[in-house]
Amino acid sequence: MPETIIELRGVHKAFAEHVVYRDMNLQVYTGETLTVIGGSGQGKSVCLKLMTGLLRAEQGEVLFDGEDVGEMGQRQLVALRRRMSMVFQGGALFDSMNVLENVGYALKEHTKMSDAEILARALECLELVGLGSDPNLIYRMPASLSGGMRKRVAIARSIAIKPEVILYDEPTTGLDPMNCNVIAHMILKLQRELGVTSIVVTHEMPLAFEVSDRIAMLHDKHFPFQGTPDELHRMSEPAVKDFIEGRVEEGDEGHGA
Amino acid sequence: MGESIREAIEWTGGLVRLLLIALGQGVRRPYGIYDIFYQIVAQGVRSLPLTFVMSLFIGMVLTYQFGEALMWFGAKNAVGSAASLALVREIVPVILALTVGAKIATGMTAELGSMKVSEQIDAIASLGADPVKKLVWPRIVAATVALPFLSVLGNIIAMASGGVIADMVFDVPFAYFYETYVTQLTPFDYISGLLKSLVFGVLVGLIGCYQGFETKFGTEAVGISTTKTVVAISIVILFTDFVMTMMFLPV
Numbered sequence: 230m231p232e233t234i235i236e237l238r239g240v241h242k243a244f245a246e247h248v249v250y251r252d253m254n255l256q257v258y259t260g261e262t263l264t265v266i267g268g269s270g271q272g273k274s275v276c277l278k279l280m281t282g283l284l285r286a287e288q289g290e291v292l293f294d295g296e297d298v299g300e301m302g303q304r305q306l307v308a309l310r311r312r313m314s315m316v317f318q319g320g321a322l323f324d325s326m327n328v329l330e331n332v333g334y335a336l337k338e339h340t341k342m343s344d345a346e347i348l349a350r351a352l353e354c355l356e357l358v359g360l361g362s363d364p365n366l367i368y369r370m371p372a373s374l375s376g377g378m379r380k381r382v383a384i385a386r387s388i389a390i391k392p393e394v395i396l397y398d399e400p401t402t403g404l405d406p407m408n409c410n411v412i413a414h415m416i417l418k419l420q421r422e423l424g425v426t427s428i429v430v431t432h433e434m435p436l437a438f439e440v441s442d443r444i445a446m447l448h449d450k451h452f453p454f455q456g457t458p459d460e461l462h463r464m465s466e467p468a469v470k471d472f473i474e475g476r477v478e479e480g481d482e483g484h485g486a
Numbered sequence: 487m488g489e490s491i492r493e494a495i496e497w498t499g500g501l502v503r504l505l506l507i508a509l510g511q512g513v514r515r516p517y518g519i520y521d522i523f524y525q526i527v528a529q530g531v532r533s534l535p536l537t538f539v540m541s542l543f544i545g546m547v548l549t550y551q552f553g554e555a556l557m558w559f560g561a562k563n564a565v566g567s568a569a570s571l572a573l574v575r576e577i578v579p580v581i582l583a584l585t586v587g588a589k590i591a592t593g594m595t596a597e598l599g600s601m602k603v604s605e606q607i608d609a610i611a612s613l614g615a616d617p618v619k620k621l622v623w624p625r626i627v628a629a630t631v632a633l634p635f636l637s638v639l640g641n642i643i644a645m646a647s648g649g650v651i652a653d654m655v656f657d658v659p660f661a662y663f664y665e666t667y668v669t670q671l672t673p674f675d676y677i678s679g680l681l682k683s684l685v686f687g688v689l690v691g692l693i694g695c696y697q698g699f700e701t702k703f704g705t706e707a708v709g710i711s712t713t714k715t716v717v718a719i720s721i722v723i724l725f726t727d728f729v730m731t732m733m734f735l736p737v
Contacts, residue, residue: 283608303616306611307614310612310613310614311614314612314613315609315612317605317608317609319604319605321604321605321606321609322606322609324600324606334613334615335613335614338615386613
């Protein structure tokens, strides 16, 4: 039995009237890549934000390494985020800072590294995400980067602090197929080379099947279907089959709000 | 009706909560001196042209109106005394808060709102920094410092432009206008005007940031928040001005 690093137990989360999770349970094992799939607007990203403490659950526990994230104060959250970083949908790079300042941001906040050390670490991270060839890149502003580059810089920013867990929120949304492949390879590569635990939220099945050790499918406000990619392929539940094969489920279209 | 009252109370509560958090975070090291100076330049220095133009015309218009009214009583020589009290205690701080202050606040809302919808504020938190400390604290401090300074400048310009009108239109010599203007004022008049600017500065920074943080999803939401900021600034500034005037001028 592998070690559990993150565990969500009986989580209930709602925004006003809109219930996102009801009695939801999910486990993440150390070192694995878990992909969370499900339709748009069902609250897959909420799951990541619960894990990193950006949102709090109304009921239930969100445990990281045995400690309840929901109970953490500011200082403990900072310590948590030293170990777990998040790659946001669209990158969420800071518009007012250049690439170097973006990638070095967490190092400036968390460590006492000198500017030279931060520069060296930033270049190392950009190299890891395949952006090491252009020496002037670090002085460019996010607005001047392409979508694929922005995502990669965002990944570089998240790994700069050497986290144990990386949360990817829709890492390939809005990218062309080639860039999607690049990102998928990068997720695999980072997991291999850094040994991190990765949690990927996506609705793109090729990505999910390519990078995952396990897949959890969000359905009816919890994760009833969990398993390896092969197991998911073999499942006979119509909901799973429909989703994987991209068929529209009757009456399920309205959930996209 | 009940709904909007409840919303107003919730809004005020959110504002107070943000102010308390910002103060609690801000007084701890590091104070973010660089960010504060950057914001003072970004908000204060870039508001100098608008401050100049607003004060210029306020001084002229108000002196013109008072001069006209006082002529009826054959008391146009008192125009300096009348204009000084209204300008220093009331008009300059309030008009500057409503124009320059609204400009500063909407700028903050648009900037922070865009950061909110593109998840940059969440990103700051997830990279181990505190968004209130990083974004709200320097902006509130900067606005609180900038607005009184702009108000002092505005007072000088309004007095000068008023003097020109008194001299040219009403034949009250500039020197005499200045003399009556200054002798009419007590130190407390200056202080009360500055205190108003100070409080308006806090409110401008606070409302600008709060509306930015409260922005919901999508680019449309940024526009909605920004519009709300203008409305909120107008109402809150005038309400606060009324309360402070009653406090400063007990009958």
